[in-house]
Amino acid sequence: MPASRPPRADAVRNRRRLLAAAADEFAEYGLDASVADIARRAGVGKGTVFRHFPTKDDLVAAILTDRMDDLHRLGERLLESDDPGAALHEFLTAAAAQRQERDLSFLAEAAGSMPEVAAARARMMDAIDRIVARAAEAGAIRADVTGTDVFLLMCAPNYVAGSVPDAAPDLWCRYLGIILDGLRPEGARPLPAAAPTLP
Amino acid sequence: MPASRPPRADAVRNRRRLLAAAADEFAEYGLDASVADIARRAGVGKGTVFRHFPTKDDLVAAILTDRMDDLHRLGERLLESDDPGAALHEFLTAAAAQRQERDLSFLAEAAGSMPEVAAARARMMDAIDRIVARAAEAGAIRADVTGTDVFLLMCAPNYVAGSVPDAAPDLWCRYLGIILDGLRPEGARPLPAAAPTLP
DNA sequence: CACTAACCGGACCGTTCGGTCAACTTGCTA
DNA sequence: TAGCAAGTTGACCGAACGGTCCGGTTAGTG
Numbered sequence: 001m002p003a004s005r006p007p008r009a010d011a012v013r014n015r016r017r018l019l020a021a022a023a024d025e026f027a028e029y030g031l032d033a034s035v036a037d038i039a040r041r042a043g044v045g046k047g048t049v050f051r052h053f054p055t056k057d058d059l060v061a062a063i064l065t066d067r068m069d070d071l072h073r074l075g076e077r078l079l080e081s082d083d084p085g086a087a088l089h090e091f092l093t094a095a096a097a098q099r100q101e102r103d104l105s106f107l108a109e110a111a112g113s114m115p116e117v118a119a120a121r122a123r124m125m126d127a128i129d130r131i132v133a134r135a136a137e138a139g140a141i142r143a144d145v146t147g148t149d150v151f152l153l154m155c156a157p158n159y160v161a162g163s164v165p166d167a168a169p170d171l172w173c174r175y176l177g178i179i180l181d182g183l184r185p186e187g188a189r190p191l192p193a194a195a196p197t198l199p
Numbered sequence: 200m201p202a203s204r205p206p207r208a209d210a211v212r213n214r215r216r217l218l219a220a221a222a223d224e225f226a227e228y229g230l231d232a233s234v235a236d237i238a239r240r241a242g243v244g245k246g247t248v249f250r251h252f253p254t255k256d257d258l259v260a261a262i263l264t265d266r267m268d269d270l271h272r273l274g275e276r277l278l279e280s281d282d283p284g285a286a287l288h289e290f291l292t293a294a295a296a297q298r299q300e301r302d303l304s305f306l307a308e309a310a311g312s313m314p315e316v317a318a319a320r321a322r323m324m325d326a327i328d329r330i331v332a333r334a335a336e337a338g339a340i341r342a343d344v345t346g347t348d349v350f351l352l353m354c355a356p357n358y359v360a361g362s363v364p365d366a367a368p369d370l371w372c373r374y375l376g377i378i379l380d381g382l383r384p385e386g387a388r389p390l391p392a393a394a395p396t397l398p
Numbered sequence: 399c400a401c402t403a404a405c406c407g408g409a410c411c412g413t414t415c416g417g418t419c420a421a422c423t424t425g426c427t428a
Numbered sequence: 429t430a431g432c433a434a435g436t437t438g439a440c441c442g443a444a445c446g447g448t449c450c451g452g453t454t455a456g457t458g
Contacts, residue, residue, distance in 0.1 A: 249447065
């Protein structure tokens with residue numbers, strides 16, 4: 001069996017354009033952005049979208065995978081930093097900035113369980129786990145903080161800042177600071193008690 | 200002009216059922232839950248839904264208004280507590296618990312700008328502002344924390360905890376604790392520097 | 399009990415969506 | 429440059445949606 005031919009030049013160009021156009025369209029209209037609109041923004045026919053991505057979910061998965069791999073690469077690079085606390089801080093800030101520029105977190109609900117997305121998330125989580133472990137060893141954060149904690153908390157500042165229409169564009173910075181303060185080691189702290197019920 | 204008659208018994212019963220069924224359906228399927236499914240779950244014809252709520256958005260607005268008014272009432276009650284710090288803590292915990300039971304925060308995107316919803320939010324925000332001000336005066340939290348800060352941060356623990364499929368059901372408690380630690384007064388803390396760009 | 403206004407139900411309508419397909423065009427190779 | 433596989437296109441399809449409408453039903457009144 002001969003090796004399959006490399007893809008044609010216009011095909012790779014269209015694929016790149018499609019990913020960019022889809023990210024823009026999803027950021028603007030949410031998951032309900034239509035495939036037809038994405039195709040139009042990319043300057044391409046609707047059929048071309050389905051040639052590159054068999055279903056809409058596959059398109060979503062490709063976008064998510066790209067973004068998570070970006071963070072994964074940053075994480076690997078930061079693991080060679082000689083200041084574990086600063087490395088964690090920089091990672092969290094970059095993750096928040098990525099979401100601030102274009103919040104696509106809701107895409108994970110639609111395609112979060114697809115195998116390729118799960119694999120990309122696992123790669124990213126592996127880097128996060130190691131960054132957090134290094135920061136904890138260096139005493140920059142509590143010893144009981146896990147990689148999952150950080151992965152979850154790093155989503156919060158933008159989500160929160162995006163909930164108010166007239167929020168300052170760098171409001172997420174403020175909340176990132178508050179959360180990082182909460183992660184700092186200062187002896188044992190009690191967890192809040194059980195929730196009261198509403199009246 | 201004579202006073203309009205009180206609504207019929209079956210009408211008020213159906214309206215109650217509809218609100219409950221819609222909340223369940225939205226929590227399960229998101230904003231895309233169909234009006235037909237909501238009607239079916241309520242044991243009612245589709246036409247009845249539109250009789251009570253002229254559009255789907257009006258239904259969403261009614262649900263949001265109910266939930267915000269619940270929090271507003273709790274806030275007013277807590278303003279009479281003699282421990283401002285504990286009052287704030289209890290309010291945040293109740294808000295998180297409300298979301299934990301049924302996360303309907305995404306509904307605000309669809310109907311957040313409708314007048315009735317904005318009015319309910321304003322009522323709730325007024326209570327939050329006063330609770331936070333009292334907690335700050337009592338030294339329970341930093342002096343520079345605003346009601347808006349708290350409103351935003353109180354959304355974070357559940358959002359964050361809901362992002363992982365196999366998370367413990369009371370994980371939000373852990374994050375609420377971390378965030379509250381970050382709000383405690385301990386002298387000035389530097390905000391994080393500007394965000395680095397991704398590689 | 400009889401009357402009526404309010405209420406209910408579900409067939410129906412126009413629109414929009416994700417996805418398919420067959421005819422057409424184009425980049426690569428020999 | 430000739431030929432063809434790969435790529436592109438937009439009309440088209442069935443499904444599902446929000447919303448309308450009117451004939452039948454029922455709760456409350458006098």
